[in-house]
Amino acid sequence: MSDSQVALVTGGTSGIGRETVRGLAARGWTVLVHGRDAERGHEICRTVRRETAGAATFHHADLSTLDAVGALADAIADDYDRLDALVNNAGTWQDERRLVAATGERSDGTRAQVALTVAVNHCAHYRLTHDLWPLLNAAGGRVVAVSSDLHRRGELDTDRFLGPDGPTGQQAYADSKLANVAFTRALARRTDAVTVSCCHPGIVPSSRLARETGGLSRLGWKLFGLVGGLLPVGPVDSERAAAETSLFLATTDDTADLHGGYFSDCERTDAKPIEEATEEQCWAWTADVVGVDPEWPPVESGSDT
Numbered sequence: 001m002s003d004s005q006v007a008l009v010t011g012g013t014s015g016i017g018r019e020t021v022r023g024l025a026a027r028g029w030t031v032l033v034h035g036r037d038a039e040r041g042h043e044i045c046r047t048v049r050r051e052t053a054g055a056a057t058f059h060h061a062d063l064s065t066l067d068a069v070g071a072l073a074d075a076i077a078d079d080y081d082r083l084d085a086l087v088n089n090a091g092t093w094q095d096e097r098r099l100v101a102a103t104g105e106r107s108d109g110t111r112a113q114v115a116l117t118v119a120v121n122h123c124a125h126y127r128l129t130h131d132l133w134p135l136l137n138a139a140g141g142r143v144v145a146v147s148s149d150l151h152r153r154g155e156l157d158t159d160r161f162l163g164p165d166g167p168t169g170q171q172a173y174a175d176s177k178l179a180n181v182a183f184t185r186a187l188a189r190r191t192d193a194v195t196v197s198c199c200h201p202g203i204v205p206s207s208r209l210a211r212e213t214g215g216l217s218r219l220g221w222k223l224f225g226l227v228g229g230l231l232p233v234g235p236v237d238s239e240r241a242a243a244e245t246s247l248f249l250a251t252t253d254d255t256a257d258l259h260g261g262y263f264s265d266c267e268r269t270d271a272k273p274i275e276e277a278t279e280e281q282c283w284a285w286t287a288d289v290v291g292v293d294p295e296w297p298p299v300e301s302g303s304d305t
């Protein structure tokens, strides 16, 4: 239990997520640092305890396994009764078409084989937000989805999220980031109890997003990192600068314009237009794939809607 505000940052062991952890802890928050790499996870927690007024604990989960997502939410619910911010930041970029099985049976009795990029970047965060909803609701908290401006190149065709023949690399990544935007807007339509927003963090050349692929993307990111690191100014951001928009969305006192919005450089801006029906289809599809009732969040008591 904690007297300070509590946040969970997924992918808090690296890059933009790690800087988001630092920024929240510097504001005195208790930060639950999620990731897979326990060594880096414990190191960031030690740094936070040494350098800030905040607190941090490491929480391991591989988000490609929905059982692990459920276990992560259960562990947090065992220790905390509220969550002031959930920053859905973890992300991956895969050149190969790798599939993972979603948990549970779908309504048609099958088990979904989902593209890993979509499973981690979108489905796991949908399920995590669902499972942590009672804690978020208790705090009147925030959900921040870390998307990307590459969502503009995405398509929200859920058929191609499944099976071996769908897109890879940048296209699969862009599709998953568009799903982050659709999720934000669909969730915001369903509730005012929790403030929901999404963002483009910025371009960070040192990103390790493509770490699991041996392909051209990894080489491309490496070269971009080398060149980007030499630029005194330009279209690139430091990890710290890229964390600013997530930090703003999680902590600003002025929440009037946040709900359902897409932000870049801490400013609300237009995301790619998506038909509401398409967003709703994606919501229902994702609920089915991750094995939850699509009728969530529950209507708050005292609400007319």
Ligand SMILES: NC(=O)c1ccc[n+]([C@@H]2O[C@H](COP(=O)([O-])OP(=O)(O)OC[C@H]3O[C@@H](n4cnc5c(N)ncnc54)[C@H](OP(=O)(O)O)[C@@H]3O)[C@@H](O)[C@H]2O)c1
Residues within 6 Å of the ligand: 010, 011, 012, 013, 014, 015, 016, 017, 034, 035, 036, 037, 038, 061, 062, 063, 064, 088, 089, 090, 091, 092, 120, 146, 147, 148, 149, 200, 201, 202, 203, 204, 205, 206, 207, 208, 209, 210
């Ligand atoms: N970098 C950019 O230029 C850029 C631009 C636009 C948007 N973004 C978005 O910003 C977010 C952070 O990106 P970043 O550049 O900081 O990436 P990063 O340095 O590669 O960090 C990614 C984080 O996600 C975690 N992660 C990846 N796959 C996972 C899995 N299967 N299960 C659990 N955790 C997993 C990693 O955990 P471990 O290291 O512990 O495995 C790591 O903490 C991503 O959502 C990305 O799409 C980045």
